[in-house]
Amino acid sequence: MKLIYDFKAVASNGKVLDFNQFRGKVLLIVNTASKCGFTPQYTELNEIFNEFKDEGFVILDFPCNQFGNQAPGTGEEIAATCRSEYLVPYPIFEKIEVNGENEEPLYAYLKQEQPFKDITGDGARKLKMVLKVMDRHYKDNDDIKWNFTKFLVDREGNVVRRFEPTESLDDVKAAVKELL
Numbered sequence: 001m002k003l004i005y006d007f008k009a010v011a012s013n014g015k016v017l018d019f020n021q022f023r024g025k026v027l028l029i030v031n032t033a034s035k036c037g038f039t040p041q042y043t044e045l046n047e048i049f050n051e052f053k054d055e056g057f058v059i060l061d062f063p064c065n066q067f068g069n070q071a072p073g074t075g076e077e078i079a080a081t082c083r084s085e086y087l088v089p090y091p092i093f094e095k096i097e098v099n100g101e102n103e104e105p106l107y108a109y110l111k112q113e114q115p116f117k118d119i120t121g122d123g124a125r126k127l128k129m130v131l132k133v134m135d136r137h138y139k140d141n142d143d144i145k146w147n148f149t150k151f152l153v154d155r156e157g158n159v160v161r162r163f164e165p166t167e168s169l170d171d172v173k174a175a176v177k178e179l180l
Contacts, residue, residue, distance in 0.1 A: 004157040007106045009062070010094040012079035017091065025056045026179045027153035028172070029110060031098045031144055032061050033070035034081045038148040042086035044169040048176060049090055055180045056155070059090040062107075064098050067146045071095060098144040107144065110151045113159035115142040121166040154179050 004027070007019045028048075033039065049059050063078045065071040071078055075094035082088040096104040116139075119128055131138040131145055138145060148165040152175055160179070163172050 002109060004109070004153050004159065007109070009060075009096075009104070009106060010075075012063075012075040012092045012094055014076075014094075017093075022058060022060075023157070024155050025058050026052075026155055026176060027151075028057070028059045028176065029106075029151045029153065030059060030061055031064040031096075031107070031147060031149055032082075033064060033067065033147040034078055034085075035072065036068070036070040036147040038146070038165050039070075039086070041148050041165075041169060042082070042088060044173075046087060046089065048169065048173050051173075052176055052180055053090075057176060057180060061088060061090060061092040062098070062104070063092065063095045064144075064147065065095055066097055066099060066144075070147060098149075110159055110162075111142040111144070114151055114162035116145065116162070116164075119145065119164045119166055121164070121168050121171075123166040124164075127164075127166055152176065152179070 005020050005023055008016050011017050045059055063071045063075060078095060079092040082092055098104060098107040127146060146165050150163040150172060151159055152161040154160050161175055
């Protein structure tokens with residue numbers, strides 16, 4: 001049986017990061033895009049990270065260009081933008097695909113552990129309308145639906161929760177705090 005610690009990923013600087021280094025930490029794994037309507041979530045994600053980083057909390061940022069081409073450029077360019085414009089202090093990885101034939105194995109694992117349930121929260125109605133146009137059967141699979149989908153991993157490496165992009169970051173923060 002695979003665990004979160006069995007994965008490795010390439011950081012935006014080209015170095016391979018072994019997830020074993022995150023053992024015992026609470027993780028929030030997020031697929032992001034620097035030109036998305038949800039990109040302002042970086043502000044709240046940074047606040048959550050800064051509040052809990054000393055308690056063993058880490059955010060792992062995976063840029064993805066599969067939704068509206070909203071993550072243009074190389075991984076290095078995206079990381080530079082995120083660090084300068086959004087002051088992202090946590091690890092940013094190379095740009096990946098989260099769905100389909102070239103999907104990052106980590107994301108296949110995350111989706112298996114926490115399947116899609118529903119889209120809730122502010123903006124859910126609008127996102128559902130967009131998704132219905134793109135794929136009227138979007139509810140019938142576990143694919144990542146859009147940028148800023150989040151997966152919460154506990155200290156033992158269990159993927160315990162999936163947050164769709166429209167869910168409140170207050171809920172994300174409460175769930176993180178509960179695990180710390």
